[in-house]
Structures are given as C-alpha cells and as structure tokens.
Amino acid sequence: MIRDKSAKTPAKDAPKKQAANKAAPDKAAKAPVAKTSAAKTPAANAAKVAAAGKKGIIAVAPPSFRRERALIKRGVWPVAGCDEAGRGPLAGPVVAAAVILDPDRIPRGIDDSKRLTAEEREKLFDKICATAQVSVAVASRGRIDRDNILRASLWALKRAVVALPEAPRHVFVDGRDRLDTACDCEAVIGGDGIVLSIAAASIVAKVTRDRLMCALAQDCPGYGFEQHKGYAVPEHLDALDRLGPSIHHRSFFAPVAAARAKHMPWTVEPVQDLFSVTEVEVHVEASVEIDASVNL
Template identity: 85%
Template sequence: MIRDKSAKKSAKDTLKKDATKKAASSKAVKVVVSKDEDSGKAKKGIIAIAPPSFRRERALIKRGVWPVAGCDEAGRGPLAGPVVAAAVILDPDRIPRGIDDSKRLTAEEREKLFDKICATAQVSVVVASRSRIDRDNILRASLWALKRAVVALPEQPRHVFVDGRDRLDTPCDCEAVVGGDGIVLSIAAASIVAKVTRDRLMCALAQDCPGYGFEQHKGYAVPEHLDALDRLGPSIHHRSFFAPVAAARAKHMPWTVEPVRDLFEVTEVEVQVEAQIEIDASTGL
C-alpha cells in the first residue's frame, strides 16, 4: 500500500498556518518573522507581546460615540495604603507615544508618560482610603473608586472601558475588558496615572511611618515588608483584614482581636416548660 506523504505534509502545513494566523490575530500577541541575512530564508517566528492600541476607541468614534474613557486602578494587592483609581479620555490627535500597561514600564518611563498624559488628556483620580477598604472590602472599594473617577471627569463620557471582569454602574455604557491595560490604550493610560499617583502617595506614607519601607515596595507583601510587619506590628495605614496584617495584630496587639466562638461548644440551656391540661367534662375526670 502506497501512502500519499504529500497530502499528510500539506495537512501539517495547513495546521501550522492556522495556528500562526490565530496567534497573529490575537489582541495580546503578534508574530514577528525575521530573515537570515546570509541565506535569505525566514527564521522561526517569535511570539511577542503587542502594545495596547486605540482601535476600540476609534471604532466608537466612527460610530459617532464620543467621548470614550478608559479607567483602571492600582493597589488592590498591597497590605497597606489606599487603592487609587484613574479615568482618562485621550485626545485622538495628541496621543503620547509609548503608552503601555504600567506593569511593563519602568518607574522613569511611567513618570514621563504621566506628565504627557495629564498635559494632553482629560484625567481624574479618586482614592479609596484604607478605612474604606476595611469597611467595604477591597473589591467594593475599588469599584467605588473607579465609578467615582469616571463621574469626576471634566467631560462625561458616552462609553467607558474598564480593566477587569466587573462592569461599573455608570450613566454611560461600560465595557469590561479582561487584561484591558495591555489591550485598550485608554485603559493603559489610566493604569499609568493610577500607578504613579499611588506610588507617590506611598512615598509620602513612608515619611509618616518609617521603618516599613513603603517607599521601596509600595505596601506589597514582599519579604522585607513581611519582616517589618512581624517586627513592628501593623501601622494605621495597614489593611486590617488582610491575613499577614491580622496575624501581626494578633501578635503585637492581642487585646484588639476578638475571640472566635467555638461553634461545636456544648452549652447547658435551662428550659422552663409550662404544661396546660384540658379536661373533658364528659369523661368524668
């Protein structure tokens, strides 16, 4: 029996081409193909992270929907400090170059872009304090700050993109984009504004509470921060119900920790029972 190897090979080539097209069409990656200078043959493709684009905003502009805002927050994960939300409406004719997800940029790059964004775009910033986080929990505090940031913009948007899975209860249409700070340019700009603002706030808190290293780790649970927390105990800027903070409070301030009730504890309950007897006259009793 003779097998047609060319058919098998063409099927494999088709699968490879489909996989390459799928990767190239993805919003988060792009395929880069280079050629060998000596042979002129194409080298193996490299999948690289693509920067966020203004494509979604421009699609809305073409439909007559404007202004369009992007919003993001910084500081959900740290053990201390506030969470900061920012909303940005970029000027389509004056978009600063180099805008990207704040996590992909250096501190120096973020600072430069922060100034450029604030100089060319409409920007608002809202801070949810540590006390609000303790009262409402970090998710609700973040969503509250994001909504307030959108409402606080100088010009009310007709459409807003928000990073994450949760849509905001805003007067305008809201679209949640998972990983939006790496996909939508307006969200990326908001991520830079939120990150720089919060970093500056944490540096100010470091002067108020020295010894924790807020100016270095910005309140995140790095080993240096955990060591300081264990050594010094929590400060007024630490989030009370985050596990490492609660453990440090139990160690340094045990009188502030309410004892946990044992749900399986056996207790004696004194019960008084009143018996009421009805007598039927017909029985003769």
C-alpha cells in the same frame, strides 16, 4: 558485414570518468560526517540555541486605540478608559484613574503600567496629563476595611469616571466587573494591555499611588513603603512581624491580622466556635415537690 567497433571500444576518457564516479560517492559519504562533526562544536550549538531562542520569542502587541476609533466612527464620543492600582498590597489606599485621550495628541509609548519602568511611567504620566482629560479617585484604608477591597475599588473607579471634566458616553474598565455609570460601560479582561485608554489610566493610577506611598513612608518609617509600595514582599512581612501594623495597614488582610494578634492581642475579638459542645450540669433538689393542683 561491417561491424561498428566504436561501440565496443571504450573511449579514451572512460577510465577517468569511472574513477571520478567512484570518487564522488566517497566524497558525498564524507560530506555529512563533516557537517555532523561541525554541528557538535560549541559555536554551532550556540548558534542553534540562539536561532531557536529567536524563533521562540512571543511578541506582545502593545495596546491600541482601535476600539476607541470604532466608537468614534459610530459617533460615540467622548470615550474613557479607567483602571486602578493597589488591590493587592497590605497597606495604603486603592487609587483609580479615568482618562479620555485626545485622538490627535496621543503620547507615544503608552503601555500596560506593569510593562514599563518607573522612569518611563513618570515621563508618560506628565505627557498624558498634558494632552488628555484625567481624573483620580482614592479609596482609603478605612473604606477598604469597611467595604472590602473589591467594593472599594469599584467605588473609586466610578468616582474617577464621574470626576472627569467631560462626561464620557462610553467607558472601558479593566477587569470583569462593569461600573454602575450613567453611560455604557464595557469591562475588558486584561484591558490595560489591550485598550489604549485603559493603559493610560493604569499609568496615571500607578504613578499617583506610588507617590502616595512614598509620602506614607515618611509618616511611618521602618516599613519600607517607599521601596515595595505596601506589597507583601519579604522585607515588608519582616517589618510587619517586627513592628506590628501601622494605621495605614489593611486590618483584615491575613498577614496584618496575624501581626495585630501578636503585638496587640487585646484588639482581637475572640471568635465563638459555633460547633463546640458545651456541657451544662443541672442539679435538681430531690426534696422539692410540685403540687399539680396549683394554678400556674
């Protein structure tokens, strides 16, 4: 019987292969350690943070002309967008604007006015006024005091729509309140960041009001209207406490009312406390007799 000796005899290269196989796990085991140590270096950490930061960025889409084009396809035109500026400040008017964009000449870069710098707003203001139909309405400080800020804003928005050179057939308005207009009106919450026509109106309203506040700063120096545009920033509150309210301040806003009570207390009417209890002393003369037989 002939046996195959080659099955039992190891090959000449076997020791080398076994040695290589034994060395391979050692290298594999050392490899993760090298990676882990590299991950602990500041450069690696900075790269990871940068990568995570890029992944965590939330892209905000600019407003689009999609809703306006949908109405145009249905045969509805003109379509206007309107917005206001100046609800929150302690001084100055509320300014509303209405805009009908030309679909063939829409300026590039239109966005929510709050996302733009002052220089960008000024440039876009000129482009919008040169290519679109634009109107502006102003609700004065007196109207705000008389009607309250919400009613004054809605009044100005409606006046801006009515003042457009061409009567729109559909109006988009920023916010939750629809306007009492002759045409269809659609309220869009956050509309200045969604609807392009509203965004254009927000730019026109913001730039117009900023210019008005700079003019009021010359009329009433010391308040810094040209800087904060009437908003309740610390500098404005400090000037209000130091100088008292001007004729351009909104009377019923809390900081203004407090400053008036400090500087002009005689203009503040005392408020009667309806829940207070007043004791009234009644004195009855014991010597007085009442004759019941007398016809009263």
